[in-house]
Amino acid sequence: MFTSPFRRRSILAAALCLAALLPARSEAQTPAPAPVRFSWDWAPQGYHAIWALAEERGLFRDAGLRVQMDRGYGSGDTISKVATGAYDVGFADVNALVQFNARNPDRRVIAVQMVFDTNPAAVVTLRRSGIRTAADLRGRNLGAPEGESSRVLFPVFARAAGVDASTIRWTSMTANLRETMLATGQVEAITGLQMAAVFSLRAAGVPAQDIVVLPYAAAGVDLYGHGIITSAAFAESHPEVLRGFLRASLGGLRAALADPAAGMAAMKRREPLFDEALELERFAMARDVAILTDGVRQKGFGTMEPDRMARLVAINAEVNQIANPPAPESLYSTAYLPPLADRMP
Known part of the structure; x- marks a missing residue:
């Protein structure tokens, strides 16, 4: 069948227009990564490799997140910044939440995943x-x-x-x-x-x-240590973002435990002055003392048990002389954790 040159040019032009539109349509259907501001507890340490690996290996990206990670200046400072919304998520000593929440019931901060199962x-x-x-x-x-x-x-x-x-x-x-x-x-x-x-x-x-x-x-002091924290308001308004962050953090923890040297190398690429050899030893101590405990082997990473949280509140209320401590169940939530089967070592 004969097709005029004009018709051929029209068909080609239409095809090119369609081809140009398809990528734009595909990109429009891909949601932009959700921004998350994350504060560590202190200056870069070996155990922060958990999150350096989560970023470097694309675990945050796969969870649909774009994470900004910054050093911290102590657990109290991190908790305050999470409470005010300066950061969405933090890594801090959960014991400090008892006094903070007692003083600031309208800016409640909660623990959502334990990392240091034993207080070091x-x-x-x-x-x-x-x-x-x-x-x-x-x-x-x-x-x-x-x-x-x-x-x-x-x-x-x-x-x-x-x-x-x-x-x-x-x-x-x-x-x-x-x-x-x-x-x-x-x-x-x-x-x-x-x-x-x-x-x-x-x-x-x-x-x-x-x-x-x-x-x-x-x-015999049986207390939790550091964990991932967020404000109750952020957890309520961004539950899927929080679930994605905890899932990626768990993946980063597994990666750091499987290959600690790779974790230190990832931190070195973030922080040029990072001492890989010294921090590898620090990470090993954190692993043995606080992270990979008998309790974690039995009950999984990230677990927070009601009886231990109740004891944590009671002990901190006593030593800080808090007359009206927060209810233990108001201090944490396990609702955003990955399933237990995915959290076993």
């Missing part, structure tokens, strides 16, 4: 002090920032270990001077997160064999 708070000292057990702390000079969670929880540790907390003399300092004051002999011991204090001392040149650690958990 500890007394850390040097061998030259002669301190080997909790009993040796009587009458000693301990240092920590005022309001820092491990210092606030010290009376709980002292009671569990059979030590009269009133015999302790305290020296206050900013967090960045804590390990320096121990290393220079201005205090005899400090309180802090085990992996933070130990590796800050190591970075300051203190040999590992000279460091003595008295973990609170070893004395």
